[in-house]
Amino acid sequence: MTDVSEGPAWRQRAVERSIRAVRQRAEQRVQRFLDTAQELIAEKGTTDFTVQEIVDRSEQSLRSFYQHFDGKHELLLALFEDALATSAARIREAAAAEPEPIQRLKVAVEMLYESSRPDPDVQRPLFNDFALQLLVKHPAEVTAAHVPLLTLFTELIEDAAKEGTISSDRPRRLAALVMQTTMFTAQANGAAIAGHTTPVTAEEVWRFCIGGISDRPAKSRPARKK
Structure with a gap:
């Protein structure tokens, strides 16, 4: 017997597609932060830089940074x-x-x-x-x-x-x-x-x-x- 609480197949596909899109965007933002940090390390020769420097260089928001990292x-x-x-x-x-x-x-x-x-x-x-x-x-x-x-x-x-x-x-x-x-x-x-x-x-x-x-x-x- 079909579990009607799961909803029709088209609805499930739409939700899964939306989730994939959100995940992909999140992964791209995370990678930009990581790439930027690598650039700063290479330039400075140290890990002595601030979160704000990462945010500014990556052209992303501080809010976005803290959505993905605690610090x-x-x-x-x-x-x-x-x-x-x-x-x-x-x-x-x-x-x-x-x-x-x-x-x-x-x-x-x-x-x-x-x-x-x-x-x-x-x-x-x-x-x-x-x-x-x-x-x-x-x-x-x-x-x-x-x-x-x-x-x-x-x-x-x-x-x-x-x-x-x-x-x-x-x-x-x-x-x-x-x-x-x-x-x-x-x-x-x-x-x-x-x-x-x-x-x-x-x-x-x-x-x-x-x-x-x-x-x-x-x-x-x-x-x-x-």
Whole structure:
């Protein structure tokens, strides 16, 4: 029996079409705010700008801005999340080109390391400034923003574990440990540690990570030649 409360089909189509149009306009306004913020970051080399600057540059209203964002913090968080999602997609695509699971994981670790390293010639205030503030004040938001990367690394570790290459115990936790080791090592790269100033390489980070999550006992690995 037809539920008459839903109304005729033509009415439903008209409402759905209207909703799609409203959603599309909203998405376009949001994207203009995001693009404008990116422009300001690129020009200033910092996230130190005001909401009014974003509104004026985007030629939209302050009312429209606050319809979509609670404030500047939420706007920057959106940019941060987008950047991490884009990075995860890029790493996933590169890793997929490798035939072996362990090689896919290696590619992912090395790419994450290289993309996390500070570059003196490239200003990255969204990661160097804003991300540090997030980590201190809003750790839950940092965790949520890294979900695409964490999901990717968990999948790669699960695939490698199926072949018995690495430990199959709590792959999501292992993924988090590998990511944290890789990113924090990259961000500290170049700092003098115990008198060693030679930068750590992506290959060294990979060997360290695989050594920590390998399912083989350390004594079974051949000694490195000096």
